[in-house]
Amino acid sequence: MKKALILAGLFLVSSLAVFGQGYDAQPADALVFPIGVAGTVYSDMELGVRGGTLNVPNIEDPRGWNNHTAHETSTTWFTNRMHRGLLNLDHISGAVVIDFAKSYEISDDGLVLTFHLREDIKWSDGTLITADDVLFTFNDVITNEDVDCNSRDGMILPDGTFPVCEKVDDYTVTFTLSTIYRPILNQLAFNLMPKHKLAEFVHKLNPDVPVGTFNETWTLDTPLTELVGNGPYLVTDYQVNVSVTMERNPYYYGYDPAGTQLPYYDKVVNHIVANQDVSMLKFRNGEVDVYGIRPEDIAVLLPESAAKGYSVMITDLANYGTTWILVNQDIGLPDGTNDEKRDLYRNVEFREALAHLLDKDTMVQNVLNGLGGPQWTGVSLPSPFYAGRDEYGGPITENDAVTFEYDPALAASKLDALGVVDADGDGWRDLPSGEPLTITINANDNTIRIAYCLIMQDDFRAVGLNANFQVVDFNTLVGDLFASTGDIILLGLTGGDEPNSGKNVYTSCGSLHAYRYSACEDPDEVDLRIDELMDLGANTFDLDEAFGYYKEYQQLLAHQLGYIYLCQPTFLYAHYDFVGNGFMASPTSTPAGNNGLLTELCFDKRL
Amino acid sequence: MKRNGLRALGLATCAVVLVSLIGFAVDVNYIVANELIEEISKAAGLALVGDYLSTDPEELEELAETGRTPGIRLAADRALFILNGREMELFEMDDDALLELAKEGDQDAANMWFFKNRSDYKVPTAIEEYLLTVEADTLAIAAGKLLGGFYVPGSPIGAKTEDELVELAKNGESLGLRVAAATALTAIWNADQPLTIDETRTEILSVTLVYPELALAYQGYLAYLFSLEL
Numbered sequence: 001m002k003k004a005l006i007l008a009g010l011f012l013v014s015s016l017a018v019f020g021q022g023y024d025a026q027p028a029d030a031l032v033f034p035i036g037v038a039g040t041v042y043s044d045m046e047l048g049v050r051g052g053t054l055n056v057p058n059i060e061d062p063r064g065w066n067n068h069t070a071h072e073t074s075t076t077w078f079t080n081r082m083h084r085g086l087l088n089l090d091h092i093s094g095a096v097v098i099d100f101a102k103s104y105e106i107s108d109d110g111l112v113l114t115f116h117l118r119e120d121i122k123w124s125d126g127t128l129i130t131a132d133d134v135l136f137t138f139n140d141v142i143t144n145e146d147v148d149c150n151s152r153d154g155m156i157l158p159d160g161t162f163p164v165c166e167k168v169d170d171y172t173v174t175f176t177l178s179t180i181y182r183p184i185l186n187q188l189a190f191n192l193m194p195k196h197k198l199a200e201f202v203h204k205l206n207p208d209v210p211v212g213t214f215n216e217t218w219t220l221d222t223p224l225t226e227l228v229g230n231g232p233y234l235v236t237d238y239q240v241n242v243s244v245t246m247e248r249n250p251y252y253y254g255y256d257p258a259g260t261q262l263p264y265y266d267k268v269v270n271h272i273v274a275n276q277d278v279s280m281l282k283f284r285n286g287e288v289d290v291y292g293i294r295p296e297d298i299a300v301l302l303p304e305s306a307a308k309g310y311s312v313m314i315t316d317l318a319n320y321g322t323t324w325i326l327v328n329q330d331i332g333l334p335d336g337t338n339d340e341k342r343d344l345y346r347n348v349e350f351r352e353a354l355a356h357l358l359d360k361d362t363m364v365q366n367v368l369n370g371l372g373g374p375q376w377t378g379v380s381l382p383s384p385f386y387a388g389r390d391e392y393g394g395p396i397t398e399n400d401a402v403t404f405e406y407d408p409a410l411a412a413s414k415l416d417a418l419g420v421v422d423a424d425g426d427g428w429r430d431l432p433s434g435e436p437l438t439i440t441i442n443a444n445d446n447t448i449r450i451a452y453c454l455i456m457q458d459d460f461r462a463v464g465l466n467a468n469f470q471v472v473d474f475n476t477l478v479g480d481l482f483a484s485t486g487d488i489i490l491l492g493l494t495g496g497d498e499p500n501s502g503k504n505v506y507t508s509c510g511s512l513h514a515y516r517y518s519a520c521e522d523p524d525e526v527d528l529r530i531d532e533l534m535d536l537g538a539n540t541f542d543l544d545e546a547f548g549y550y551k552e553y554q555q556l557l558a559h560q561l562g563y564i565y566l567c568q569p570t571f572l573y574a575h576y577d578f579v580g581n582g583f584m585a586s587p588t589s590t591p592a593g594n595n596g597l598l599t600e601l602c603f604d605k606r607l
Numbered sequence: 608m609k610r611n612g613l614r615a616l617g618l619a620t621c622a623v624v625l626v627s628l629i630g631f632a633v634d635v636n637y638i639v640a641n642e643l644i645e646e647i648s649k650a651a652g653l654a655l656v657g658d659y660l661s662t663d664p665e666e667l668e669e670l671a672e673t674g675r676t677p678g679i680r681l682a683a684d685r686a687l688f689i690l691n692g693r694e695m696e697l698f699e700m701d702d703d704a705l706l707e708l709a710k711e712g713d714q715d716a717a718n719m720w721f722f723k724n725r726s727d728y729k730v731p732t733a734i735e736e737y738l739l740t741v742e743a744d745t746l747a748i749a750a751g752k753l754l755g756g757f758y759v760p761g762s763p764i765g766a767k768t769e770d771e772l773v774e775l776a777k778n779g780e781s782l783g784l785r786v787a788a789a790t791a792l793t794a795i796w797n798a799d800q801p802l803t804i805d806e807t808r809t810e811i812l813s814v815t816l817v818y819p820e821l822a823l824a825y826q827g828y829l830a831y832l833f834s835l836e837l
Contacts, residue, residue, distance in 0.1 A: 281694060369729055
């Protein structure tokens, strides 16, 4: 008994070494999430209670605990819960919002961003967080060439410079830009690191340590008691290939409107499993509480959901990313061939005819098992800038969607009007000159893309277009893309919230302006306007104004049909019903998502 | 369709027991120990698997083999499945080994084979075609369970109405189709809870001799109702 008491005492001391005691009362500068507050995107959520453990599946071990040297999501899954930055994505809407900054201003000229920090907020070990930590993270870690920092490139402004980060006082910092560039706000959401724990490992601050020492800091060999953060959780236990346990940070500054300090769950246990099927088995057996499902899982999960007490979320929310075909408007240009075909491909009415031959409903039903929807713009649907919204971050209404309905008869009449008719009676439409027209459709060996192509091929042929689908390896396909060879290519792009990140795709001189690279030297009016709109959208901090510019560019692109968008699978998720607020899972965040946003708002309804 | 005389006698006896139980609190342990109707007994057994997990494995082995009722044998068998880590054992087997076990009558192996190969059956028609040539009842049942997931209302493709499912459970052309309908019906009833325990037992009595898969659907639902009583 005595030994047990001694051990308990040691454990207590050990725990206090990791965590401070927490706040005596809610700090004046706490970040309050409007959970359950009418008129906010949090209105449907429930206020929770503290306690319990959230069990989540994961298929990879972390590779370290250092947020800024991590290159893999298996590590950032944890560091994104250990650290927070000045700004963040709104946990529900995904919009850029304040986080550790309680407010910020932008100077009239748009070049100076002043951030006011929350005062009297502490790191998990009880040390105050100040402007020095912001400067340390930005000046000594992120922009320090000695540090192998993954996010440094994102901080570079269009003119190649970094913002200049300076301290005004203990709770005020400024970032001075050489040029107005609103997308930098996304980058300024970088996670903060504790100077008092890490400065000694940065060579420029401590010449006694070799260059690059920081890259070897907070590795898997580091005692977990050394880790300090300002986010909702800290790693407290790691069993290789088995699990990682995170426990609440007593000094986290997030609260709910009832004054309950977040996160609600005391612990998050990340169970490391071999693959997604094992995750699913564990979910079905109740060993993990949430699961990111795939279309093929639904038939297994749905029948047992009521008896086991979990919900299968089959939503109409599209995931991030795009899938498209491009009609190569520069075909033959590099070698001076295919002049007539090129003229035809450059004719937007021809591309409109093709767009009317895309049976997106069949693609969704037969390829995505009904779990998807059509796309018409290059900005991902979850983005607050998606043009199907009426305002920045507003609900998707598709009031202004530019769509081309599946209408083979209309497509045929458009082809007729272009003179693309069967001139020689062989059953296939020819070029206006009477020369044969053959169209090759290429995609890489991807089951979904192949299925899309086969549907397209059938519909093209049904109206007399001699289309032939061929699978080519991915590298060849990308090579064709960059070399402006090939007819029609089907590929996809990842997506995010900020349209400017697609500047390399949509501006006339962009490296991925693959449907017509020649636009760089010979831009038309639409190209020029899109170039202008992309800059206008980036060069204002007024999000509504930026939304207006980005909406116009998306509509122009949709009319232009450079990239012709196909379909995107929808968001699917499953969670046990006792995971309070788990139903708010979305493409923005899930209870077990990499960004860790929704985790802190979920709770155990059984308590 | 045919049932032997002993089962019919059990049915009659149980009907008397059922009437006598109406109006009393449900004692699932009593039911599993005394119920003679197979589906009701098994429903009780399924509800009690969690309780059986604390039983000594050797005793469970014996109960699974020689337990007095089908419900006891099923509860013990399912508890052993969990305690022995049989699921992961099956998961780690290759497809051929699973198929071999399935053809020898191992339903768990058949279920696991379908779980691991479900990506090949993304649409209900693919499973319906498979059922036309399936070689073993275990595989037909496993396929039927997966197909049932497509038939459930709310499924993006293949959903059927309750009436359609009842008809299919009664008169579906193959075992797999009837199991599929039964699986979906259980899911619907679990969500809607349209019948009480007593009503469900009565329904089982009315169909067990004629429509075994429909009785199976009620069995699954009754197991859920019993679990709510624990």
